Amino acid sequence: MAFLEINGVVKSFGGLRALQDVSFSVRQGEIRAIIGPNGAGKSTLFNVMTGLFPPDSGEVVFDGVRITGVLPFRIIRMGIGRSFQITNIFPRMTVFENVQVALFAHHRKSRNPFGMARRYPSVAAEALAILGQVGLSEKHELSASILSHGDQKRLEIAISLASRPRLLMLDEPTAGMSRFESRETVELLRTISREQGLTLVFTEHDMDIVFGISEKIVVLQQGGVIADGTPAEIKANPRVRKAYLGEETTES
């Protein structure tokens, strides 16, 4: 039984088939990239996997439990964290509070209506540690809304890490970052994955990153899987070369 299994997932929006019969599986501890041209269905797959909407048919099994149709907050509690393609943070809270509130949720303290939020030294220390990991310690007192785009992306990773996921799903984690920032972020992800045995599933348009860190790659095109294998296999796959890598030069 694989750690994460996607079985025959189909999803349509009106007449548009965004996902058709998508199946693949992910081992525990694996770093897995999902690639494909714009509109291939990558984000839709993320959304189905994390319960934003159910698939029309097919199922997602995480660690032996079927999670299709389960509400997002329950899926998160089962040990899945995610980030969004369009940065999704709490803009008018401080950087520190962004992570703190995530930790409250993770430690099941959110429901405490009487203790003071700032009187949780262990939570505060943990929040600062996570912010340190992503390189945001110095900015922890700032309002999240004034961070640069790259910093907001990192903050979102920090928020996702706060729920101590076993599976972390990142939708274009380095989009909009400078080359330098991207490299740092990639290093960070690799370190976390190695040290904490975290399974990482991510989408990315930057092929250097994709081929640099992933152990296996799934290629989507028009909602269907056209290839699934190691970076070397993907590079050699003629369908991929034709459908995707050929196009890459014309993209941004």
Next chain:
Amino acid sequence: MDLSFLTVQVLSALRQAAFLFLISSGLTLIFGVLNILNFAHGSLYMLGAYFIYALTLHLTGPAGFVIALLAAPLGVAVVAVVIEMGLLRRIYVQEEIYQLLLTYSLVLIIDDLAKIVFGPEYKSIPKPDAISGAITIFGGTVPVYTLLVLGLAPAMALVLWYLLYKTRTGKIVRATSSDREMADALGINMSALFTLVFAFGAILAGFAGALAGPARTVFPGVGTEVIIESFVVVVIGGLGNLWGALIGSILIGTLETVGIVVFPEFEMALIYLLMVAILVVRPWGLFGRPLKVKALSDKNLGMEAQEISPVHFSMHPLVRLIPLALLLLVPLMAGRFYQYLLTQILIASLVAIAFNLLLGTTGLLSFGQAAFYGVGAYTVGLLATKAGFTPLPALLLAPVSGAVAAGLIGFFCVRLSGVHFAMLTLAFGQLVFAIVYKWYGFTGGDNGIQGIPIRPLPGGIDIASTQAMYYFALAVVGISVEILRRMRSSPFGATLKSIRENSQRAEYLGVNVKLYKWAAFVAAGAFTGLAGGLYTLMEKSISPDMIHWTKSAEPVLMTIIGGIYSFAGPAVGAAVFIVLNSYLVAWTENWALVLGLILLGMVLMLPGGVVGFINEKARGALTKRGWVRKWLFSKSTAS
């Protein structure tokens, strides 16, 4: 049932539906394109009626009437253009609630101006002889004017249909209404479009007023009656959807007519019950869909959004003791009038702070808080009168009944947000109002309950005395406010703020967002109920007025005046509101006008409220001196 009776009823239902459609089509059109729920739409209707009244004073005869009927809506359109270009336009990039409040301030202003110009009494508008008689259809007597309405309203609907479906501008309007982001991206000139649509919506409202005026009557305040009816219609039909407005008008027009004949007692309740029933099954109305409102890009509006920062310095704990000391000492020196005034302020503060747990902290605009206030007040009133309860046990049950009511109502409301949440809470609030208003056997109906016996507290403290009541209220409100303050600074409060900032992300932290919204709603309901209970003890009489939706608007106003993103803001706003109210009422008849102007000024110039303004200035002036900052303020946190 005989045919003549049926004919009369059917035609009367259709006439009602025709008026409703004229008003609500404009309302829904404006919402579709501008994303603003225009509270002032009822006031535009009222202006239409007053304009035709004024015009027919000078223009007599059939020709004069026709001219007046056409000129009145155009006059309303002029007013609308001034409103849109002078006021509304400045806050399109602001949060939803500010747009709602701006239009609400216009209700206060326009209604009071109408009172000044036309006087407070009901006016009837003379019809030319040719259309003032009645004819007999199937044995039933039908006013000719009804037939005229039934001819003109569909004609207007046809014009509307033609403009929307057959002209280029109409196509742009529809495209914008169904996907504003796309229209925005295509570079459509939003400013011109917004003015046009707002003016056109106003013409429809003005025409409705001009047409309905001679059939009904007109008086200042008719707008607030009409607007609620039209809210019901557009919400049932689906906000922004014209077909929805049509079906909604027919449903409500029929229900009102049938209701008056079959259940005269509960006609009003029936309407809200229908609305609630429909929204429970279809939260976005019959033809509506979930709103995906994204802020417009600045370029097509030519302005930038002004962020109201919720990041505040919090006061040093010692500084917070100053108001408490004042509240304890001042009444000893002040007379009974001030003690009474302060008691009112205390109660209003509790309502407003509890309300702001929803608005400022969780981002939920509840427009039905008066229901919980009323439930708490009636709990104490009924227990004291009918069951001989002493004040303390009765008052302890007020938050319980407030919480139960909020639990039930919240169960249906928390899956919604934004304007839909506001409308559903409004409908539930009005449902409670309608029940209390008519249930003579239990609640005393519109008479309310007077002379509620308030026995002394244990230890012989007689809270019938103004001073004892003041200190009793201070204790109860003080404890409640402290609980609410802790709630806001707790992990629970932090989680509510995260829901306000980004409910989707909150869900993806593993937070059961609906449950938390519900919990906040219940907590707010409990404290509002408690405040209602205190009101009963203070006034010794209650009436359904305190449950009417205009009462639900009060905590909203107080919060905006005081400051939405500060804990003390709503209390400051409550004080300002109550003081202004008591002094202005003595000084001028036009307290609503003054309040409306203040609200308008706040929305346009100080959206952060009084406290937000002080905070802003204090940050600038005081942080330069390190010791001042150290003493007055502790670390900055998001409110």
